[in-house]
Amino acid sequence: MEVSERLGRARNNQQLTQLEVAQRLHVSRQTISNWExxxxxxxxxxxxxxxxxxxxSLDSLLKEDAKMIEDVKKKRTRTPRYSSNRHEFPSSGFNRAWHDFSARF
Structure with missing residues (x-):
């Protein structure tokens, strides 16, 4: 199953509309539709x-989706490297999560 299918099922399991998810993530409803x-x-x-x-978990969303893995690899090469020093980049938790996730590929 691809990420898009997992996203749609997960949203439906939570009984949320695309608009509700979009508002919570501060994106458009069309963005949610495109992802799904x-x-x-x-x-x-x-x-x-x-x-x-x-x-x-990220694993349950992303596992076994070769297209998504390839997309992450492409984005990884375009993403600038930041220091783990919290004073240089305020979302160091994000950096760690990204590093942990992308290190698998």
Missing amino acids: TGRSYPDIASLLSLADLYRL
């Missing part, structure tokens, strides 16, 4: 927010 239909993929920050909202 596979036209685009959420960035890592959005994936973390979705996992929290849907009460799922």
